[in-house]
Amino acid sequence: MKIKIDKGFVTNHFWLKVVSLAIAIIVWLYISGEIIKGVRV
């Protein structure tokens, strides 16, 4: 059985996906940092 991977899944709006991932990671890091700070206080 052949598994067909659609290249477009990765290549369509590639930079938009990269930028969104970067923003998601930054937001998560910032918010979890804030939460940890809050817990320690």
Added chain:
Amino acid sequence: MVNLSLLLGWKAIVQILILWLVIYHVFIFFKGTKAIYLLKGIIILLVAFFAFQKLGLTVLSWLLAKLFAFFLIFMAIIFQPELREGLVRLGKGHLFYIEAQKEEIEKTIKDIVSAAGKLSRRRIGALIAIKREIGLKNYIESGVNIEANLTSELLQNIFYPFAPLHDGGVIVVGSKVVAASCLFPLSDNSHLEKTLGMRHRAGVGLSEHSDALVVMVSEENGAISLAINGQLTRNLTPNDLFTILKGQMSKVA
């Protein structure tokens, strides 16, 4: 600093993935609309806010934080139509899919191909853009709003040489002709043949600025062309056009 165990946990990965998905779809939703400039503005303000905080510029970060509250209210008022559309799509469960269903897509393609074939035989020029993921609101607003069910006859009627809306392009979203007589950006690609007219340059231009599929019929020789991502394929038969359009549309369905 962020605790390392938090970084490696599965919960963290799930949360980042969901955040990624939401942010990506917000970008896709706003791309091609005027709201994308607002989104860029918000990102710049956020970066400035975090930078002010890190640098300890308390007055500026306090001012920005207060401004954000007003900014959010303004945003809700100015972009009320877009927000409403987004919520309606979320409610319908279509936020992560294109609006049209598969059978709808096939009917749309058949109608477009049929119209292109008939217009080609009569040597009537046509320019039809099919929206995929990226919004085309800017271009829709440049034309005349129609919001009619798509049929081959309607398309032929629009492009009939003496019809008031025959100049410019038609935009198809799902199974609707949303606007006609729309202005598309001209391509400045120097590799395009010099013999190509404005219609073809506009078609290629739109496909460079968005992921829309643009079908063109030449009024000089009746040739059918298709522009995808800035690439122009010329002299297509209606059968070729149907096969390519179906293949391209099924990628996003």
